[in-house]
Amino acid sequence: MLEFKKPQTLKDKPFHYCPGCGHGIVHRIIAEVVEELGIRERTVAVAPVGCAVVAYDYWDFDVTESAHGRALAVATGIKRCRPQLAVFTYQGDGDLASIGMAETLHCANRGENLTCIFINNACYGMTGGQMAPTTLIGQKTATTPQGRAPQKGEGYPLKVPELLANLKGVVYAERTSVDSPANIIKTKQAIKKAFLNQIEEKGFSLVEVLSQCPTVWGLSPVQAVRWVREVMVKEFPLGKIK
Amino acid sequence: MRSKKVFITGNEAIGEGAVRAGCFFYAGYPITPQNELTAFMAKRMAEEKRIFIQAESEISAINMVFGASASGVRAMTSSSSPGISLKQEGISYLAGCELPAVIVNVQRGGPGLGNIGPSQSDYFQATKGGGHGDYHLIVLAPGSVQECFDFMFLAFNLADKYRNPVMVLLDAFLGQMAEAIEIPKSKIQISNYKKDWALTGAKGRAPNVIRSLFLGEGVLEKHNLKLQKKYKKIRDNEQLFEIENRNNSEIVFVAYGISYRIAKEASLLLQEKGLKVALFRPITLWPFPYQALKSLAKDKRAVFVFELSYGQMVEDVRLALGESLPVYFYGRAGGEVFTEKELLNFVEKENA
Ligand SMILES: Cc1ncc(C[n+]2csc(CCOP(=O)(O)OP(=O)(O)O)c2C)c(N)n1
Ligand code: SF4
Numbered sequence: 001m002l003e004f005k006k007p008q009t010l011k012d013k014p015f016h017y018c019p020g021c022g023h024g025i026v027h028r029i030i031a032e033v034v035e036e037l038g039i040r041e042r043t044v045a046v047a048p049v050g051c052a053v054v055a056y057d058y059w060d061f062d063v064t065e066s067a068h069g070r071a072l073a074v075a076t077g078i079k080r081c082r083p084q085l086a087v088f089t090y091q092g093d094g095d096l097a098s099i100g101m102a103e104t105l106h107c108a109n110r111g112e113n114l115t116c117i118f119i120n121n122a123c124y125g126m127t128g129g130q131m132a133p134t135t136l137i138g139q140k141t142a143t144t145p146q147g148r149a150p151q152k153g154e155g156y157p158l159k160v161p162e163l164l165a166n167l168k169g170v171v172y173a174e175r176t177s178v179d180s181p182a183n184i185i186k187t188k189q190a191i192k193k194a195f196l197n198q199i200e201e202k203g204f205s206l207v208e209v210l211s212q213c214p215t216v217w218g219l220s221p222v223q224a225v226r227w228v229r230e231v232m233v234k235e236f237p238l239g240k241i242k
Numbered sequence: 243m244r245s246k247k248v249f250i251t252g253n254e255a256i257g258e259g260a261v262r263a264g265c266f267f268y269a270g271y272p273i274t275p276q277n278e279l280t281a282f283m284a285k286r287m288a289e290e291k292r293i294f295i296q297a298e299s300e301i302s303a304i305n306m307v308f309g310a311s312a313s314g315v316r317a318m319t320s321s322s323s324p325g326i327s328l329k330q331e332g333i334s335y336l337a338g339c340e341l342p343a344v345i346v347n348v349q350r351g352g353p354g355l356g357n358i359g360p361s362q363s364d365y366f367q368a369t370k371g372g373g374h375g376d377y378h379l380i381v382l383a384p385g386s387v388q389e390c391f392d393f394m395f396l397a398f399n400l401a402d403k404y405r406n407p408v409m410v411l412l413d414a415f416l417g418q419m420a421e422a423i424e425i426p427k428s429k430i431q432i433s434n435y436k437k438d439w440a441l442t443g444a445k446g447r448a449p450n451v452i453r454s455l456f457l458g459e460g461v462l463e464k465h466n467l468k469l470q471k472k473y474k475k476i477r478d479n480e481q482l483f484e485i486e487n488r489n490n491s492e493i494v495f496v497a498y499g500i501s502y503r504i505a506k507e508a509s510l511l512l513q514e515k516g517l518k519v520a521l522f523r524p525i526t527l528w529p530f531p532y533q534a535l536k537s538l539a540k541d542k543r544a545v546f547v548f549e550l551s552y553g554q555m556v557e558d559v560r561l562a563l564g565e566s567l568p569v570y571f572y573g574r575a576g577g578e579v580f581t582e583k584e585l586l587n588f589v590e591k592e593n594a
Binding site: 040041042043044046053054056059060061062063064065066067070073074075076077078079080081082084085102103105106 | 266267269293295297298299301302303305306307308309310311312313314315317331332335339441442443444445446449450451452453454455457
């Protein structure tokens with residue numbers, strides 16, 4: 001019999017995210033993985049600065065906040081001192097791939113035994129929809145009103161798992177999405193693998209999740225899902241990169 | 243306690259003091275004039291099977307310390323002026339999240355890249371904020387290599403006691419000069435503070451959350467008022483200072499760290515000439531010992547403040563004394579150090 005119930009690792013609190021936002025889906029996936037692996041009592045999450053800063057309102061395990069972009073440095077400090085813990089970061093694309101790129105690269109390069117969940121919504125959600133390093137070419141944001149234009153010096157969409165895959169310290173890098181039940185299941189499998197790698201002391205694992213941000217994209221939740229499927233994946237192909 | 247005498251630099255004394263005070267985690271990034279400390283920690287932390295990380299930047303180092311402290315261990319970082327500037331956001335987060343940590347600043351000349359000479363120009367940054375928001379660090383200023391060692395115990399204890407970051411503020415001179423100091427032979431027993439707030443996994447308890455974000459009307463104000471209450475308690479209980487020649491002296495010298503040593507030499511020269519000088523050395527720069535200075539200066543003729551800056555601590559001295567008596571200031575910065583003769587000349591000129 002199939003039973004749909006809330007995992008014990010989620011608090012009894014409705015998500016505050018906008019309707020159709022991907023954050024809530026990924027929060028839940030992580031909660032399910034932590035529960036299924038039986039590691040709730042030794043899990044510590046490092047929340048970012050971004051829409052998901054208040055993740056501690058939802059996850060029913062130990063959580064710390066971290067300064068904008070520094071989640072992987074904070075996670076390094078926790079994990080080195082208490083290696084028995086399962087430590088993961090949850091970061092947006094502004095947090096991880098812009099202001100925190102140095103921390104990201106060097107944490108991965110040290111091969112820290114950590115799990116990194118990277119939410120790519122192609123924009124800065126929390127601050128009102130500015131360009132992120134992952135913003136698509138031509139995509140309009142608050143700071144690229146004409147659409148992102150590399151020829152104007154606005155750069156190209158940054159592909160984090162591809163970049164990190166070159167580093168010896170990285171054992172696993174995969175890109176998934178949450179635009180369909182099938183892809184949600186794949187995301188869950190990837191996140192589970194990223195946790196298992198840490199439990200088996202293999203090294204640094206990163207899962208990039210393409211995540212809907214209907215509010216900034218100016219789309220309905222249904223259109224947003226379609227945009228991930230039809231537009232975003234062309235720039236950010238799904239699958240295992242390493 | 244039986245102890246042994248060793249001849250080491252201030253930077254090494256800080257490292258040894260930290261190790262013996264139970265520092266379990268150190269992260270740092272190379273910068274002169276504190277490189278001896280980072281290298282010392284690389285060696286000693288490995289010997290003790292503790293954690294040393296050369297971080298990719300000072301920003302990363304302070305945030306690693308944030309994580310280590312959140313996990314409940316004693317954690318520290320060290321740097322020099324430009325690196326300490328980079329750490330300021332992290333220090334503000336530590337204060338906001340009420341995480342204990344020790345930050346050592348071996349000051350050099352500024353602003354900008356400045357130079358690697360000794361300086362006391364980061365006093366404002368250390369004692370008046372530095373990072374954003376209403377917070378305070380406890381700031382300790384050692385005046386000798388022995389105190390570099392001793393104050394690390396004090397620093398870690400105060401940090402744990404108040405769940406607050408503590409800064410140990412010295413300068414290139416003190417960091418790099420060697421003196422003979424007493425080091426206890428036995429391993430020192432460190433006091434254990436209960437850290438039931440630490441992130442150790444939510445086993446048999448509700449989840450712990452470390453945060454400085456407080457949304458909703460009045461919620462952050464409530465948190466801020468709680469911090470202010472803590473700062474008042476620290477002000478009331480933790481002021482440290484040293485006074486020499488309290489009685490029968492006409493004037494007062496106020497200085498800290500290496501400047502105090504030079505001021506003391508100058509006072510001896512003046513004494514030979516018949517002018518008796520009282521010496522006041524704040525040891526906690528925050529909380530600044532206003533009251534103690536005020537009561538010392540009450541029956542004196544004038545106060546002289548000496549700093550390796552263009553006048554930072556002197557503002558606290560003036561706050562303590564108001565218009566009650568003249569306050570003269572002499573300072574040099576940019577990595578230059580005044581001599582006792584220079585101070586003597588200044589005093590004789592002003593005191594004429
Ligand atoms: C040092 C610092 N700079 C800037 C900000 C403002 N800020 C808050 S969240 C954010 C970007 C968030 O975007 P992202 O990481 O993509 O997460 P999302 O909100 O899209 O989930 C910025 C720039 C900050 N809090 N701290
Ligand atoms: S702004 Fe975007 S990322 Fe933030 S909660 Fe709303 S939909 Fe989600």
